[in-house]
Amino acid sequence: MTESSAPAAPIRDLREGIELLKTLEGQFVSTAVEVDPQAELAGVYKKVGAGGTVTRPTRVGPAMLFENVKGYDIPVIVGVLASRRRIAAFLGADEKRLGKHMLDAMRHAKDPVLVDSAPCQEVVHRADDPDFDLRTLLPAPTNTPQDAGPYFCMAVLRGTDPETGKHDVTIHRLCVQGRDELSVFMQTGRHIGFMYDKYDARDEPMPITISMGISPVEYMAISFEPPSTPYGFDELEFAGGLKGSAVELVKAVTVDEAALASAEIVIEGLIQPKTRVAEDQHTHTGFAMPEFPGYDGVANPSLPIIKVTAVTTRRDPILQTLVGPGEEHVSLAGIPTEGSLTQALEDALPGLVANVYAHSAGGGKYLGILQIHKRDHNDQGRERQAALVAFGAFPEMKHIILVDDDVDIFDTDDVLWAMTTRFQAERSIIPIPGVRCHPLDPSADPDFLWTNVDHGMSTKVIFDCTVPWNLRDSFIRAPFQDVDVSKFLPGWTAG
Numbered sequence: 175m176t177e178s179s180a181p182a183a184p185i186r187d188l189r190e191g192i193e194l195l196k197t198l199e200g201q202f203v204s205t206a207v208e209v210d211p212q213a214e215l216a217g218v219y220k221k222v223g224a225g226g227t228v229t230r231p232t233r234v235g236p237a238m239l240f241e242n243v244k245g246y247d248i249p250v251i252v253g254v255l256a257s258r259r260r261i262a263a264f265l266g267a268d269e270k271r272l273g274k275h276m277l278d279a280m281r282h283a284k285d286p287v288l289v290d291s292a293p294c295q296e297v298v299h300r301a302d303d304p305d306f307d308l309r310t311l312l313p314a315p316t317n318t319p320q321d322a323g324p325y326f327c328m329a330v331l332r333g334t335d336p337e338t339g340k341h342d343v344t345i346h347r348l349c350v351q352g353r354d355e356l357s358v359f360m361q362t363g364r365h366i367g368f369m370y371d372k373y374d375a376r377d378e379p380m381p382i383t384i385s386m387g388i389s390p391v392e393y394m395a396i397s398f399e400p401p402s403t404p405y406g407f408d409e410l411e412f413a414g415g416l417k418g419s420a421v422e423l424v425k426a427v428t429v430d431e432a433a434l435a436s437a438e439i440v441i442e443g444l445i446q447p448k449t450r451v452a453e454d455q456h457t458h459t460g461f462a463m464p465e466f467p468g469y470d471g472v473a474n475p476s477l478p479i480i481k482v483t484a485v486t487t488r489r490d491p492i493l494q495t496l497v498g499p500g501e502e503h504v505s506l507a508g509i510p511t512e513g514s515l516t517q518a519l520e521d522a523l524p525g526l527v528a529n530v531y532a533h534s535a536g537g538g539k540y541l542g543i544l545q546i547h548k549r550d551h552n553d554q555g556r557e558r559q560a561a562l563v564a565f566g567a568f569p570e571m572k573h574i575i576l577v578d579d580d581v582d583i584f585d586t587d588d589v590l591w592a593m594t595t596r597f598q599a600e601r602s603i604i605p606i607p608g609v610r611c612h613p614l615d616p617s618a619d620p621d622f623l624w625t626n627v628d629h630g631m632s633t634k635v636i637f638d639c640t641v642p643w644n645l646r647d648s649f650i651r652a653p654f655q656d657v658d659v660s661k662f663l664p665g666w667t668a669g
């Protein structure tokens with residue numbers, strides 16, 4: 175793998191990101207036709223560009239701005255990060271080396287800085303104003319008609335550990351529950367949730383800021399998860415590395431916490447101790463919203479409540495959202511996964527793994543494709559060791575496909591070609607039964623397979639589609655001449 179260099183992103187915030195997309199062919203569309211934020215908006219974008227694991231038909235398409243949202247003055251943008259091409263443009267990086275680029279950023283981390291004033295506080299709506307109502311102020315969409323309620327899906331929570339003073343930023347799903355109330359789902363082990371547990375035990379409210387519509391570059395950085403970003407590691411330092419300049423924070427107006435200065439919209443509030451509500455308390459649908467594996471999540475029966483104290487915005491703010499289990503989730507989950515896997519594999523087996531793709535079909539978590547560079551007969555069998563390292567680094571990884579370095583890991587046709595012509599099931603499938611994987615995979619259940627003694631257990635599998643070293647001469651692809659097509663078709667670009 176190549177030398178580490180300091181990344182520098184060409185954009186500072188969402189608006190510069192949108193302007194950049196407008197200069198790229200096929201990466202941005204907008205509509206002035208009125209759209210209902212309840213299910214209709216997501217229904218439109220599912221067809222236009224959601225991609226990922228959503229119900230077909232879908233595709234990877236442009237980001238989309240809905241200028242005219244029924245009942246609201248605020249437009250909604252969706253799908254900003256729902257394509258590797260766009261993310262590469264935002265980061266100033268090679269589309270096929272995003273994981274590596276993320277890793278380089280981690281080596282150039284920068285402390286965030288506090289600024290005195292920020293555009294995200296140009297307009298202030300205080301919750302103690304009797305006219306304040308979240309439900310009419312911000313166009314939170316639902317993804318499907320059976321969602322528990324309207325959700326903020328790109329909500330970056332920032333909190334502080336009451337004992338250590340360390341900070342964390344994490345995206346959590348927030349469901350609107352009333353004029354000044356949001357429920358917050360924090361999966362066990364997530365860092366903001368760990369902090370909240372400490373406040374909860376002390377019976378104290380936890381100050382929180384919720385930044386939305388932040389710089390796309392910042393969104394990518396804060397999506398890194400453990401083990402790459404252990405508890406106490408402020409992901410905003412890493413975001414500074416990815417931007418090439420320090421992330422700017424601004425003190426909240428009504429709570430003792432800071433928000434991201436680049437945000438379009440900030441919600442300030444206090445997570446209440448000792449209080450829990452059912453996520454679908456008003457709708458009783460039984461469902462939350464679509465999860466990344468492509469199925470609807472179950473409404474949580476017992477979630478903490480955020481009492482909102484203020485909403486601050488830019489002038490003419492834009493609300494940013496995503497469509498459930500689409501390509502945007504794959505980007506946010508999978509590209510950081512690729513960065514972490516790249517690191518773990520290079521540490522364990524230097525030079526063996528040429529590239530890594532956390533494939534869309536697994537939501538960026540369940541399915542990994544490793545491109546293996548066998549150098550001599552000693553590397554025969556090390557490809558399987560690489561798969562074991564990847565499983566070790568990411569417990570949520572279920573299927574790993576190994577291919578040679580003449581296969582394009584981002585071209586699923588090519589990967590399936592390798593799985594067809596460089597694969598004999600009896601020697602090429604390596605199942606590892608009875609491993610705890612991820613509870614949102616519905617097949618990870620004893621009813622599906624008896625060796626799954628508990629829900630969340632799976633058979634991990636290595637699909638070794640690499641050519642055995644001693645047979646390599648029989649597997650040389652037909653050798654076409656390499657030509658410069660732009661000589662024949664001016665302006666032609668690959669892909």
Ligand SMILES: [Mn+2]
Nearest residue numbers: 342343365403
């Ligand atoms: Mn964290």
